[in-house]
Amino acid sequence: MKIKSVRARVFQWKGKTVPPQGNFCSNAMDLLYAPQETMSTFRFHSWTVVEIETDDGIVGLGNVALAPAIAKAIIDQYLAPLVVGQDPWDYEYLWQRMYRATHAWGRKGVTMAAISAVDLAIWDILGKSVNKPVFKLLGGRTKEKIPCYYSKLYRTDLKEMQAEAQKFLDQGFTAFKMRFGYGPAHLQKGVVENLKSVEAVREVIGYDNDLMLECYMGWNLEYAKRMLPKLEKFQPRWLEEPVIADDIDGYAELNQLTGIPISGGEHEFSLYGFKQLLDRKAVSVVQYDTNRVGGITAAHKINALCEAHSVPVIPHAGQMHNYHLTMSTLASPMSEYFPMHDVEVGNELFYYIFDGEPVAENGFLQLDDHKPGLGLTLKTEYLKDFDIVE
Numbered sequence: 015m016k017i018k019s020v021r022a023r024v025f026q027w028k029g030k031t032v033p034p035q036g037n038f039c040s041n042a043m044d045l046l047y048a049p050q051e052t053m054s055t056f057r058f059h060s061w062t063v064v065e066i067e068t069d070d071g072i073v074g075l076g077n078v079a080l081a082p083a084i085a086k087a088i089i090d091q092y093l094a095p096l097v098v099g100q101d102p103w104d105y106e107y108l109w110q111r112m113y114r115a116t117h118a119w120g121r122k123g124v125t126m127a128a129i130s131a132v133d134l135a136i137w138d139i140l141g142k143s144v145n146k147p148v149f150k151l152l153g154g155r156t157k158e159k160i161p162c163y164y165s166k167l168y169r170t171d172l173k174e175m176q177a178e179a180q181k182f183l184d185q186g187f188t189a190f191k192m193r194f195g196y197g198p199a200h201l202q203k204g205v206v207e208n209l210k211s212v213e214a215v216r217e218v219i220g221y222d223n224d225l226m227l228e229c230y231m232g233w234n235l236e237y238a239k240r241m242l243p244k245l246e247k248f249q250p251r252w253l254e255e256p257v258i259a260d261d262i263d264g265y266a267e268l269n270q271l272t273g274i275p276i277s278g279g280e281h282e283f284s285l286y287g288f289k290q291l292l293d294r295k296a297v298s299v300v301q302y303d304t305n306r307v308g309g310i311t312a313a314h315k316i317n318a319l320c321e322a323h324s325v326p327v328i329p330h331a332g333q334m335h336n337y338h339l340t341m342s343t344l345a346s347p348m349s350e351y352f353p354m355h356d357v358e359v360g361n362e363l364f365y366y367i368f369d370g371e372p373v374a375e376n377g378f379l380q381l382d383d384h385k386p387g388l389g390l391t392l393k394t395e396y397l398k399d400f401d402i403v404e
């Protein structure tokens with residue numbers, strides 16, 4: 015079997031979006047004076063879809079959400095020529111070819127995200143060519159079904175957050191991730207508001223359900239050191255991305271500071287990036303995203319590294335490319351789960367592009383043993399809401 019063609023298209027959402035609401039998610043731009051709404055650079059309103067066709071007519075689907083137009087350019091100009099004419103079963107060789115050919119300017123960020131999209135499509139081909147789901151090629155079914163946590167609860171009016179938490183508690187979720195709205199720039203009032211929001215959600219879900227706290231790189235070391243002791247009484251399962259991804263020393267200091275585990279990794283890349291995080295005990299939960307970190311080829315290696323370090327892997331974002339990694343290893347106890355809703359930040363855009371995503375039931379997800387490859391197809395229902403750039 016040989017790769018015949020690589021097609022990368024950018025799906026640009028032009029449908030309805032929920033307008034940004036104030037401080038609904040702390041983020042790295044909060045620490046700067048930013049004339050526009052600070053979360054604007056972290057909205058995912060476009061997505062690049064990669065379709066790789068083989069000489070015997072199998073089409074593999076990959077995807078990338080980070081800087082999708084740039085990722086497409088990297089795929090078209092640099093990565094596609096490296097894989098066309100090659101055997102997709104030589105996936106390690108092809109991954110190394112893409113990684114080393116772009117090493118001078120790649121390694122992390124959008125280049126590794128572009129490599130991930132090509133790698134996902136290759137693994138989709140592999141599964142389809144042997145009529146097996148990808149997780150069966152990685153280690154098989156390690157769980158009867160995948161526990162997942164409800165992830166949204168952006169900072170809005172406290173009563174609205176409580177109603178949202180109650181709605182999904184009633185749907186059987188036993189784990190919830192909420193977002194802080196405030197950071198160092200919002201002074202002591204922001205500290206009080208942050209603590210109020212955690213108290214409000216705990217009031218609804220109680221203490222026999224898990225609560226995870228998301229900072230999305232919006233704090234700094236000094237502020238996180240002030241906040242962590244104040245948060246201990248709420249017994250969070252983890253505090254996520256308190257500082258920017260490059261501040262590994264900051265992560266490591268915070269991870270030893272209190273009994274609250276620090277999580278991160280959705281903005282880290284490659285096996286080497288996670289070796290650094292684990293060697294320095296910077297995180298207690300690893301959260302790579304398989305469409306960023308280097309695809310399935312890289313994520314599978316990182317799963318083994320995490321197993322050796324006894325650090326759990328709970329990939330960022332849910333989505334099918336991550337579910338296969340979680341299903342295939344005991345090192346990954348659960349998945350993140352975004353429900354489908356109106357397009358807001360954009361993590362939910364995946365549902366408008368692809369069919370095949372499992373819907374959570376009572377806080378669990380199921381994968382089909384008999385659905386080959388990643389188990390996704392392109393959805394046609396919302397095509398009118400996208401401009402598609404070839």
Ligand SMILES: O=C(O)C(=O)C[C@@H](O)CO
Pocket residue numbers: 039165193228230280330331350359361
């Ligand atoms: O789901 C996460 O962990 C994210 O970081 C998503 C991002 O949009 C902030 O909520």
Ligand SMILES: [Mg+2]
Pocket residue numbers: 228230254255280330
């Ligand atoms: Mg996150």
